[in-house]
Amino acid sequence: MALLEIKNLHAVIDGKEILKGINLTINAGEVHAIMGPNGSGKSTLCHVLGGRDGYEVTEGTITFDGHDLLEMETEERAVAGMLLGFQHPVEIPGVKNIYLLKEALNAKREAQGLDEVDTFTFMKQVRELVASMDMDDAFLHRGVNAGFSGGEKKRNEILQMLLLEPKLALLDETDSGLDIDALKVVSEGINRMRGEERGIILVTHYQRLLNYVEPDFVHVLYKGKIIKSGDKSLAHRLEAEGYQEILEEAS
Amino acid sequence: MTETQELEQLVKREYKYGFTTDIEQEIIPPGLDEDVVRMISAKKHEPEFMLEWRLSAFRHWQTMKEPEWAHVHYPKIDYQALSYYAAPKSQEELDADAPESLDDVDPKLLETYEKLGIPLHERAVLAGVKGANVAVDAVFDSVSVTTTFKDKLAEAGVIFCSFSEAVENHPELIRKYLGTVVPQGDNYFAALNSAVFSDGSFVYVPKGVKCPMELSTYFRINAKNTGQFERTLIIAEEGASVSYLEGCTAPQRDENQLHAAVVELVALDDAEIKYSTVQNWYPGDEEGKGGIYNFVTKRGECRGDRAKITWTQVEAGSAITWKYPSCILKGDDSVGEFYSVAVGNNYQQIDSGTKMIHLGKRTRSTIVSKGISAGRAENAYRGLVHIGKTATHARNFTQCDSLLIGDRCGAHTFPYIEAKNASAQVEHEATTSKVSDDQMYYLRSRGLSEEDAMNMVVSGFCKDVFNELPMEFAVEAQALLAVSLEGSVG
Numbered sequence: 240m241a242l243l244e245i246k247n248l249h250a251v252i253d254g255k256e257i258l259k260g261i262n263l264t265i266n267a268g269e270v271h272a273i274m275g276p277n278g279s280g281k282s283t284l285c286h287v288l289g290g291r292d293g294y295e296v297t298e299g300t301i302t303f304d305g306h307d308l309l310e311m312e313t314e315e316r317a318v319a320g321m322l323l324g325f326q327h328p329v330e331i332p333g334v335k336n337i338y339l340l341k342e343a344l345n346a347k348r349e350a351q352g353l354d355e356v357d358t359f360t361f362m363k364q365v366r367e368l369v370a371s372m373d374m375d376d377a378f379l380h381r382g383v384n385a386g387f388s389g390g391e392k393k394r395n396e397i398l399q400m401l402l403l404e405p406k407l408a409l410l411d412e413t414d415s416g417l418d419i420d421a422l423k424v425v426s427e428g429i430n431r432m433r434g435e436e437r438g439i440i441l442v443t444h445y446q447r448l449l450n451y452v453e454p455d456f457v458h459v460l461y462k463g464k465i466i467k468s469g470d471k472s473l474a475h476r477l478e479a480e481g482y483q484e485i486l487e488e489a490s
Numbered sequence: 491m492t493e494t495q496e497l498e499q500l501v502k503r504e505y506k507y508g509f510t511t512d513i514e515q516e517i518i519p520p521g522l523d524e525d526v527v528r529m530i531s532a533k534k535h536e537p538e539f540m541l542e543w544r545l546s547a548f549r550h551w552q553t554m555k556e557p558e559w560a561h562v563h564y565p566k567i568d569y570q571a572l573s574y575y576a577a578p579k580s581q582e583e584l585d586a587d588a589p590e591s592l593d594d595v596d597p598k599l600l601e602t603y604e605k606l607g608i609p610l611h612e613r614a615v616l617a618g619v620k621g622a623n624v625a626v627d628a629v630f631d632s633v634s635v636t637t638t639f640k641d642k643l644a645e646a647g648v649i650f651c652s653f654s655e656a657v658e659n660h661p662e663l664i665r666k667y668l669g670t671v672v673p674q675g676d677n678y679f680a681a682l683n684s685a686v687f688s689d690g691s692f693v694y695v696p697k698g699v700k701c702p703m704e705l706s707t708y709f710r711i712n713a714k715n716t717g718q719f720e721r722t723l724i725i726a727e728e729g730a731s732v733s734y735l736e737g738c739t740a741p742q743r744d745e746n747q748l749h750a751a752v753v754e755l756v757a758l759d760d761a762e763i764k765y766s767t768v769q770n771w772y773p774g775d776e777e778g779k780g781g782i783y784n785f786v787t788k789r790g791e792c793r794g795d796r797a798k799i800t801w802t803q804v805e806a807g808s809a810i811t812w813k814y815p816s817c818i819l820k821g822d823d824s825v826g827e828f829y830s831v832a833v834g835n836n837y838q839q840i841d842s843g844t845k846m847i848h849l850g851k852r853t854r855s856t857i858v859s860k861g862i863s864a865g866r867a868e869n870a871y872r873g874l875v876h877i878g879k880t881a882t883h884a885r886n887f888t889q890c891d892s893l894l895i896g897d898r899c900g901a902h903t904f905p906y907i908e909a910k911n912a913s914a915q916v917e918h919e920a921t922t923s924k925v926s927d928d929q930m931y932y933l934r935s936r937g938l939s940e941e942d943a944m945n946m947v948v949s950g951f952c953k954d955v956f957n958e959l960p961m962e963f964a965v966e967a968q969a970l971l972a973v974s975l976e977g978s979v980g
Binding site for chain 2: 289322323328338346347350383
């Protein structure tokens, strides 16, 4: 059974159809990159998968790990193992990072019928992960994303994923706004998440990230449809030739 | 449904404490004149000076007009339609003395306090069930029903009792301090309170004594069509310190009920008073029907040098809240602090803030106000920072933040600054923000339910104030906030 199966997905925002029949199958263990020019529907796809309000699905189905995803609330999707890494993580002043991490982990554990994580184990695990992301412990006691630099926000997204160990990680433009050092740390984090049990979707505008995280499949999204799929060489072609060539070829 | 609509659904709350206790009560007929004032005084077996004091307040009140400057709207109150005294009957039978022990208290009353989660039984308190090491005074409608831990406090020299008992047993202290911070004619509601107040709490901490435990009073309005007018007086002598908390709840009723309390704090040299309020009077229903009018005068005076008074309040209930816990910083180097979370939902109206009156040299004050508005609530911060001529090198810092939930509520800020001494430093910061759909979506995408997500954003916003609450009550306050914003999802 596929981990994620999207069939003929159509979605509308404010009466305007943005996604126009997407088909995509992702199996556990695979890394997929979805690329496309601005306005092609990449972020819309992420938010439809994330269950954001205001994104209306007019046609099609999405099955996630055997569940009808479209019947699930955002938080149900999260505890079922789907995690969305945001392009622009929002600031939540006064709420400590460590607190959110613990609440999020416990929400997932509760859904799995497990007890709350004990503080000692939790702190030990979090400290290790923080160090692995080349971050300082002090970061745990700062407000969620409050006053973070672009790079810190993205590291924080990856940190959450490493802790929450989702079945499907959906990373929306995680590479945008990163300098080269941060890009490396973030990429290493993503590579550590790769595994037989897990699917990863990288949504990106540029090929840059894919130099560090090699995808198994690359899809080109254009005007709400996947117009071309291939292996990682497709990403290299895009980088070398730009979108225009491939768009013309596909049409 | 849009997220904003969902947010609003989410904050639709139900009031948990809306039960009434079916208990035999003695209520005097509605109406207010000198005879009623005399009757109240007589029922409480008050000495002559108290009656005179009440009568002069009443005469003053008759000359006053109800204030209209606050940013609140309500139909005119008919003061002749209210009853000014209600007491559980058993109390009367006990000859107006407070019950000797819990056994003398009507079991139904105790049940009420059980329901409220108040640790009335000393045993339970000692067992650390909840709020361990807290002495409690419980005020039911107009009368204090029981005060716990009296003996232990007495050992330390601390007096903690109902106001009526204080009038009876410590008239010299009452005479010396009553009305010295909030004079009888201070304002309309203070004058009314001075005339008809029925009970309240009294605390006296003698020189050099650190009160060995938190003191706490729970106020409960139960009777119909009665006003509640309690009076609290706290005195900390030189070098003394005390931390005091009050909690308030009321049953759910369709009509509005008036609550006009007066609180006076006196801190002498090097004394410290920390006064915390968790106010959860019935706020009215979703249509704005019913609820308590909470018109309260609270003021502390740092009468001595290096004295410190801290007001911390979590205001979640009441249809209308109209209160400005204030500090008069008379002593040199004295310190005043005000930390406030005021949350309004549905049709609640809040006009609250503080006054910091700097008179002494090098006096310092801090104001942190967090206003949360949801539904169609109107939430106004009104604050005065006054630096008198004599207050050289006085300093004030004010931070005033508003959080909006949904798009039909309002937040308003009315800061007044009067600086009459050029060496003063006054800082004011203000922000307004919204619980955004982005924040909710982000937290839900991490697996948090809508309610948990909302609570997380709101408690983050209130963090600076919660940090100031006594440990035992910070948790309670957080829970109260969650309850206040709780409701049906989707």
